[in-house]
Amino acid sequence: MMNFKEELKKKAALVEEALERYLPPPDAYPPLIHHAMRYSVLGGGKRLRPALVMAGAEAVGGNAADVLPAACAVELIHTYSLVHDDLPAMDNDDYRRGRLTNHKVYGEAAAILAGDALLTLAFELLANNDRARPENIVRVIREAAAAAGTMGLIGGQVVDTFSAGKEIDESTLEYIHRHKTGALYRFSVRAGAMLAGAQEEQLASLTAYAEHLGLAFQIKDDILDVEGDEKKIGKPVGSDVRNRKSTYPSLFGMEYSRKKARQAVEMAKAALQPFGGEADFLRMLAQFVIDRDF
Template sequence: MFRTSFESYVEKIDAFLECLSWDEGTMGQSMRYSLVGGGKRIRPVLALAAAEAVGGQADSILPSACALELIHTYSLIHDDLPAMDNDDYRRGRLANHKVFGEGKAILAGDGLLTYAFELIARPLPVNAERQLRVIQEVAQAAGPEGMVLGQVLDLEAEGKTLTLGEIEQIHQHKTGAMLVVSARMGGILGGGTEAQIQALTRYAQALGLAFQIKDDILDLEGDSATLGKPAQSDLEQEKSTYPSLLGLAGAKEELAVKIKEAHEALSVFTQSVDFLHSLADYIADRMH
């Protein structure tokens, strides 16, 4: 049931992304190369599922949900650059800068980020104040108070031994901020109550840390072919990770704790939120 629902969400998201139009010169090709080149689509899926969890219609917020994937893709393009993580592969293919050059990769990321806000600002059949609230929250989550700050902290941490609190601070911003705003977007645009929106926030906060812990585990246990990017890159870059601090067994225990917290956060819902429960388990069990 979960797999069917998940695939249904992804089909809608991919269909929408395929239909986006912009200049088809090399700039447009670079943007499209990374945007439609695979990906789990977790952020837009989470937004759509959260909207339905509060009684809203997923289809009505599809443009805004898909904007989250543009922001995520921009961050991946920039993250792979030599000045950042210096990765040659992403999603099983050459990284954007290896195909189009560093300059166009940077600009492709810039283009996707800007276009995302054009999508979020499109007229929706929802309360205008709720839409404005979402625009502001997405900007905060993607910007210097959120994901960008996480990237900065991550760069500054290379070669250093961090505490668990410092690692969590990085990932609450780098990964967690956009997952949290994805859930909040769905809750807000779907017409949720403040109690429901706060529950979705707690759920996504736990999910964000669980996602990163699993990434750290996969970096050690996975292989490059399955991951679609180089394995053990964190080791090579001397990054502090959950396994490096807690050990592999300890990291898996911490992952279980965060997944439990995600499940518990959903207890306020009286209607079925089975998909969100299953999504948390999917994050814990994924292999790439």
Template sequence: MIDQFLGKLLWDKDILNQSMYYSLIGGGKRIRPVLALASAEVVGGDPEKILPAAVSLELIHTYSLIHDDLPAIDNDDYRRGRLSNHKVFGEANAILAGDALLTYAFELLADPGVGLPERQLRIIREVAVAAGKDGMVGGQVSDVAGEGKTLNLDQIEEIHKGKTGALLTASARLGGILAGGTEKQVKALTDYAKALGLAFQIKDDILDVVGNSEILGKPAGSDLRQGKATYVSLLGLEGAEHQLHDQILKAQSSLKPFNEGAIFLTELASFIQQRQH
């Protein structure tokens, strides 16, 4: 559903649109929009009705990856098995493509057909907070500031609650709220997504050490080269695996209010634990 929607977006042939399209269509697991659609479904809603809002999350995520790869931040030449955006289109166009994707995301979030206006307004604000200074961008700033420093577990978790967890949490809440879920249901989805976000980052840290660069689609070992504090550098591989397992169990136990209706979300957590890229 997500890829079909992305394919139908009208992309012009100018350099900006080419740059946006290159990174957005270049693969990826689509975890955030999938999480939003599944959350809408689990509260009894129709996932198709919120599709534009769900896809907006992929635009925000993609913009963050384009900017992450820039020389001033992570300086990565490859993403998803292809050259990073700035290696193809230049740094200026990569920055502007990221800016345009972020703005386009809020255009999709404001689509009149995605939900009741009061729910939609609530979600627009929540996504803005999750993507901004108190969420993803703030986490990225803390991540950069922590390079070469020894951080404790609480500090690492705080970084990743912002950098990775905030947008994942907003994704689950987006689906639940727009589809008319009760506050109890939205709370369960929130708890699930918070644990899932930490699990996702722990798995990323593990794969950076033991992953295959060809499967990952980007160079393994980049965190070590940049001196970043990770779950693995603090806890070791075995300790990180234990933390990953604990967060997956925590995520899955949060779904108890949905009984058998949350099979997909339960399996999504297992996928996060087992993924190889």
């Protein structure tokens, strides 16, 4: 068995180096926007989504390095959504990943534009690919847009934002999780696999894996917001309670939430049954998602 933490670190380092290279240099004109973009992208983060893109490619016999631009694109989409979510008109958060949020450093106008620019750059990276077949690239871009759009990430964000302070039911909570977090996880694994030329049955198994993984991840995030260590998470805990957001723990209690997360991880692993050792990273990632304390 591989050492998971070592492998995750190796993948994160590849991504870090690639992001540094793909982002416009800080002093390219106009510098303000490039500083703002880099501040949020290069400000840490677990890089789980890019790791999923790479692991998705590897699971079907592809090469992690060949899907690095797509891996970085997913991280840019994720980061843009955080930058916009943190804005005063949205969640109005001052801290993210242990540092001031983008608009706190660069102002609201720059933060709005930096988010826009990160989303745009993501599509440029996806299209700037000479290591995959054009048909596969076009399909990946179509799915990226769908995952990031109103039937995916933005849809989840809308329902989340406009549910704050209201009591919501389990189906609404699941909708939020499945869209706000799940859609991009799902896309990540699929993108890596599609670019590496996956068969449709492989894609279906990986999709099921990612859907369970995304749910486990989000429940664990909710749990950490209740009982996590602020220093490790990099943002104040208890923000869900303060913002009166419904979460798994608030709706169902800690015990049920933990059980639901464990079940999701088991189902994620079960979905990988058709794969051999080439999916070991994905298996260990599923376990990591609920074992983590940050």
